[in-house]
Amino acid sequence: xxxxRTRSDRASLRRILLARVLLPLVAIWLIGAGFTxxxxxxxxxxxxxxxxxxxxxxxxxRVRSTGSGTEIDLSSRALELLLYRKDEKLHYGIFRxxxxxxxxxxxxxxxxxxxxxxxxxxxxxxxxxxxxxxxAVTILPAGAEEPxxxxxxxxxHLRHAAEREIVVYALLPQLALLLVLAFLLRESISKSxxxxxxxxxxxxxxxxxxxxxxxxxxxxxxxxRIKVSVDDLMGRLDTSLGAQKAFVGDAAHQLRTPLAGxxxxxxxxxxxxxxxxxxxAIERMLASAETSAHLxxxxxxxxxxxxxxxxxxxxxxxxLVELARDRTMELAPAALRRGVDVEFEAEVEPVVIRAMPAxxxxxxxxxxxxxxxxxxxxxxxxxxxSRTDHTAELRVSDTGPGIAEDEQARxxxxxxxxxxxxPGGSGLGLAIVRAYARVMGATVAIESAPxxxxxxxxxxxxxxRSAA
Amino acid sequence: MRILVVEDDxxxxxxxxxxxRDAGHAVDVATEGDKADAMLALDPYDAVVLDLNLPxxxxxxxxxxxxxxxxxxxxxxxxxxxxxxDRIRGLDAGSDDxxxxxxxxxxxxxxxxxxxxxxxxxxxxxxxxSVLLDTAARRVFVGGEPLALPPREFALLEALMLQxxxxxxxxxxxxxxxxxxxxPLAPNALEVxxxxxxxxxxxxxxxxxxxRGMGYMIERQDG
Numbered sequence: 224x225x226x227x228r229t230r231s232d233r234a235s236l237r238r239i240l241l242a243r244v245l246l247p248l249v250a251i252w253l254i255g256a257g258f259t260x261x262x263x264x265x266x267x268x269x270x271x272x273x274x275x276x277x278x279x280x281x282x283x284x285r286v287r288s289t290g291s292g293t294e295i296d297l298s299s300r301a302l303e304l305l306l307y308r309k310d311e312k313l314h315y316g317i318f319r320x321x322x323x324x325x326x327x328x329x330x331x332x333x334x335x336x337x338x339x340x341x342x343x344x345x346x347x348x349x350x351x352x353x354x355x356x357x358x359a360v361t362i363l364p365a366g367a368e369e370p371x372x373x374x375x376x377x378x379x380h381l382r383h384a385a386e387r388e389i390v391v392y393a394l395l396p397q398l399a400l401l402l403v404l405a406f407l408l409r410e411s412i413s414k415s416x417x418x419x420x421x422x423x424x425x426x427x428x429x430x431x432x433x434x435x436x437x438x439x440x441x442x443x444x445x446x447x448r449i450k451v452s453v454d455d456l457m458g459r460l461d462t463s464l465g466a467q468k469a470f471v472g473d474a475a476h477q478l479r480t481p482l483a484g485x486x487x488x489x490x491x492x493x494x495x496x497x498x499x500x501x502x503x504a505i506e507r508m509l510a511s512a513e514t515s516a517h518l519x520x521x522x523x524x525x526x527x528x529x530x531x532x533x534x535x536x537x538x539x540x541x542x543l544v545e546l547a548r549d550r551t552m553e554l555a556p557a558a559l560r561r562g563v564d565v566e567f568e569a570e571v572e573p574v575v576i577r578a579m580p581a582x583x584x585x586x587x588x589x590x591x592x593x594x595x596x597x598x599x600x601x602x603x604x605x606x607x608x609s610r611t612d613h614t615a616e617l618r619v620s621d622t623g624p625g626i627a628e629d630e631q632a633r634x635x636x637x638x639x640x641x642x643x644x645x646p647g648g649s650g651l652g653l654a655i656v657r658a659y660a661r662v663m664g665a666t667v668a669i670e671s672a673p674x675x676x677x678x679x680x681x682x683x684x685x686x687x688r689s690a691a
Numbered sequence: 692m693r694i695l696v697v698e699d700d701x702x703x704x705x706x707x708x709x710x711x712r713d714a715g716h717a718v719d720v721a722t723e724g725d726k727a728d729a730m731l732a733l734d735p736y737d738a739v740v741l742d743l744n745l746p747x748x749x750x751x752x753x754x755x756x757x758x759x760x761x762x763x764x765x766x767x768x769x770x771x772x773x774x775x776x777d778r779i780r781g782l783d784a785g786s787d788d789x790x791x792x793x794x795x796x797x798x799x800x801x802x803x804x805x806x807x808x809x810x811x812x813x814x815x816x817x818x819x820x821s822v823l824l825d826t827a828a829r830r831v832f833v834g835g836e837p838l839a840l841p842p843r844e845f846a847l848l849e850a851l852m853l854q855x856x857x858x859x860x861x862x863x864x865x866x867x868x869x870x871x872x873x874x875p876l877a878p879n880a881l882e883v884x885x886x887x888x889x890x891x892x893x894x895x896x897x898x899x900x901x902x903r904g905m906g907y908m909i910e911r912q913d914g
Contacts, residue, residue, distance in 0.1 A: 516793040523773070552858035552905045559900075559908075567904030581775065606904075 236419075240412050245405055252401050256394050263389050271382055272358065275313075276343045279358040279375035281305055282315050288367035293317060293325045311381050314350070316374045320361070331374045334359050340370060354379050419446050426453065434461040473638055474522050477649070478515060485511040514649075521651035524585060525637070528658035538663060541580045542573035543615050543684065544608045550587040551606045558591065562600030563621075565591070568607040574615045576684040582659040587617070589652040590680050594621035596648055597678070615687035619680050625673035634669065656682070692716045692807055693734070697727040697753070698742040698769070703792075707740060710796055711803065724748025731757045736764045738806045740799070743770040743781070751784045758785035765806040769794065817852045820896020820911050824852045833895050840891070843868050847884050848892075851899065851909040860906040 282305065285296045295302065295317070306313040316327035320337045332348035332355070343360040350357075357376040364371060418441035425439050434457040441447050485508050492504035548567050555565040576583075587606065594604040602622035609616050626634055633639050635657045638650040653667075660667045660682055671678040694716050698704040701722070708718045719736075721727035724745040731739070731753070739757075743750035754766060768786040770777070778789050787809070788802050817824045823832040826849055831838045840848065850859055850867045861881060868884065869876050877883075885907060889899055898912040 512793070527774070548860070548905055552860060552902070555858050555902055555905065556856050556908065556910075565902065565905075567902070569904065 237412055237416050240416075241409055244408055244412075248404070249401070252397070256397065260386075260389060260394065263393070264386060267385055267389075268382065271377075271385075272345045272356070275356060275358040275375055275377060276345060276360070278305060278313060279315075279343060279360050279373050282317075282375060283360050283362045283373040286317060286362060286364040286371065286373060288364045293364060293367065293371055295326060308377065308381060310384075311377060314376045316376075318372045318374065320370055320372060325371060327374075328376075331376050332357060333372070333374070337361050337370075337372050348376070350376055350378070356382070415443060418442065419449075422446065422450060422453075432464075434458070434464075470525075470637065474518075477638055478518055481511045481514040481518065484508075485515070518649040518651070521589075521649040521655060524589075524655045525651055525658060528582075528655065528662060538577040538579055540575050540577055541583065543576050543578075543583065543617060543687075544569040544572040544574050546580055546583045547587050547606055547608050547617055550584045551591055554588060554591045554595075558595040558604060561595055561598075562602075563595045563598045564603040565595075566603060566605045568605060570609055571689065572608075573690065574608055574610045575688045575690060576615050577686055578663045578665070578684060582663060586656050586659050586682060587619070589656050590617075590619035590682075593648075593652040593680075594619050594623070594678070597621060597623040599623065610687045610689065613685060613687050615684040617682040617684075620677060621679075622677050625671040625676055625678050626669060627673055628671075631669045631671065635667070653680075656680070692737040693719070694738045694740065694803065695719050695721065695727070695730060695734075695736045695764075696740045697721045697724075697745065697750070698740070699723065699745050700742075703742075706796070707799065710800060711740075714800065722746075724750065724753050727753050728756055731762055732760060735762075738803055739764055739766045740803065741766050741768050741786070743768060743772065751780065754781075754784045754786060765809055767799075767802055767806055769799070817855070819852060819855055819909065822852070822892060822895050822897055824849060826853070833892065838891065840888075844884055844888055844891075846870065847881075848888055851907060854909075856908065856910050858902045858906050858908045862906075864906060 282295060282297075287294060287296045295315075297305070302315075306315060314328045314331060316329065316331040317325040318331075318333060319325055322333055330350070332350055334344060334346055334357070338344040338359050338361050340361050340363065343358055345356060345358045348355055348357050355376050355378050357374055359372055359374050361370050361372050363369075418439060421439045422437065422441060425437055436454040436457070437450050440450055488504050488508045488511065492501055492508075495501060495504070548569070551565060551567050558565045591604060591606060598604060598621040604622075605618075605620045607616075607618045607620070609618070635653045637654040639654075640648055640650040657667050663684070665682055665684045668681045668683070669678065670681060692715075694711055696704060696707050696711070696718055697720070698707060699722050704720055704722060708720050711718045719730060719734075721730055722745075724747040726747075727741070727745070728748055741750050741754060745753070750768070750770070754768075757764075757766075765787040766785065767788045767790060768781045769790045769792060770781070771792045773791040781789050787806060790799060790802060816826070821834045825831075829845065831840055831845065831848065846867045847864060850864055865876060865881055868881065885899060885901070892899070896912055898910055900908045900910065902908055
């Protein structure tokens with residue numbers, strides 16, 4: 224799977240980065256270029272206008288008032304030189320203040336008002352159908368009684384040519400540089416993101432049971448962190464899966480023993496011909512089957528504990544007294560059949576905790592079943608629920624032999640069955656209790672001090688209240 | 692009674708069928724879903740024992756189809772799946788009871804009996820030791836002789852005898868008792884009634900056990 228080409232509704236990081244850098248860059252550049260162009264043009268216009276005004280003033284300085292009228296005291300050659308521009312010719316005109324032409328081009332566009340004396344003015348106008356720029360100055364020629372206006376006009380031809388030059392020689396190179404920059408940015412970003420793509424590809428190509436660390440190690444800090452986190456997660460998964468596989472293996476092995484007993488007893492029974500022997504054999508086979516069934520149920524319960532954590536079922540407010548009593552009531556007859564008495568105690572009720580009722584019931588069931596198994600006939604199992612401040616306690620006590628201190632920690636291990644193990648147990652009861660308790664944030668402890676008889680398993684829940 | 696047993700494991704199927712025949716019922720068997728579906732369509736049964744994990748049509752499908760067709764026979768589902776979701780799905784599909792494998796044979800028999808009672812609406816007659824309780828007629832017989840019991844004591848005995856070998860909670864018993872009579876129950880009334888019942892049922896072959904902190908349980912007394 225080539226991630227860089229997958230069509231997706233998510234935007235590519237590369238595109239996002241490029242867009243986030245380039246778009247502002249281009250915008251800024253455009254604004255800058257705009258300002259550059261406008262300010263350059265302003266300066267240029269001023270220069271052109273200055274030149275135009277100079278021409279008008281030069282003409283004005285040569286205006287004479289003679290007996291035959293007003294005229295420019297310049298040879299035609301000199302005039303031609305004065306009005307010469309590359310690719311252009313300036314036009315001039317002299318007018319009376321009442322707009323009557325006196326010399327030069329009579330059709331020059333006049334200003335709205337004659338400018339004040341000796342104060343040249345420049346303005347836009349149209350001359351012979353094209354836009355033009357005109358400089359006008361009012362003077363009083365030597366020897367004249369009335370002022371005249373001297374006009375110098377040019378088309379915008381040269382100005383526009385100059386503007387084009389600005390663009391070509393100033394802005395275009397800058398644009399080229401911008402494009403080079405954009406290209407370099409794109410390459411740089413692509414190169415930086417490439418390790419991430421390679422990381423994705425490597426992860427995608429891993430099979431479900433290959434949880435070794437990733438080979439690809441991106442040089443950049445953030446990407447490297449991603450690799451480290453993924454490696455860490457895979458490491459944890461590996462451990463967890465390994466534990467599960469080991470568990471399933473152990474479970475299968477554990478089941479073999481009662482099944483072996485079952486099979487062997489059946490084979491033995493077939494060799495007998497005495498009904499009494501058959502009856503005994505069948506009873507033993509039934510016992511083995513019960514053991515196997517019990518083990519299977521416990522295994523399923525343990526597997527469920529993992530499932531529960533994975534699904535994160537929500538805890539609800541429930542009454543520990545009611546849950547414990549109901550479950551104890553269900554289990555009491557079976558214990559009685561073993562000759563073990565069952566009692567329930569709750570000084571106050573309800574004792575409300577936040578927990579998962581099904582798991583609490585299973586904890587009670589496992590503890591009572593355990594206690595009954597390890598109590599000889601004539602003994603008693605007591606289930607008690609109490610609350611101290613915000614801690615709720617579930618205590619299951621028996622009058623059996625007790626658990627030695629060095630065994631107390633190990634009894635919670637899966638498949639561990641103590642030195643005085645009762646037959647038929649699976650070794651999983653307490654493991655289940657601990658697993659379920661953990662899911663609900665409760666603690667499990669053992670109180671037992673042999674040779675004094677009796678064992679009490681205490682499960683403590685935090686956050687207990689006296690009412691829902 | 693005609694019972695249909697649907698189970699694909701031959702050993703289990705055989706033993707269930709034999710047990711029910713020994714109890715006096717006429718039993719048909721099916722080892723595949725499609726066959727069970729066909730049989731349910733053809734014949735009326737008084738009860739069905741149905742495994743869910745079947746080759747061919749799945750057990751829940753068989754059940755759903757039967758219910759859609761209007762088959763009203765009570766169904767006991769037996770299965771290895773025991774999560775809450777599985778139970779709910781079974782009940783939603785139309786089952787009446789749910790038993791997880793492996794089960795006690797006695798449990799299966801008792802549940803089938805309960806289903807059959809439900810189906811026929813026969814009056815519940817419960818016998819423990821030498822005590823016979825007839826809930827429909829509201830009468831008790833000890834060793835064949837009728838025993839007169841005031842309504843509250845009868846209700847107490849009935850509540851206990853309908854759940855033989857199971858602990859019935861004090862709360863439930865108190866509720867049953869308070870349905871009779873106008874006066875509210877005194878705090879120790881339950882104990883008093885139990886004491887009286889015990890005296891009347893001495894030597895009747897059953898025992899009312901006190902389960903401290905929980906309630907009471909009635910069971911047959913051997914010896």
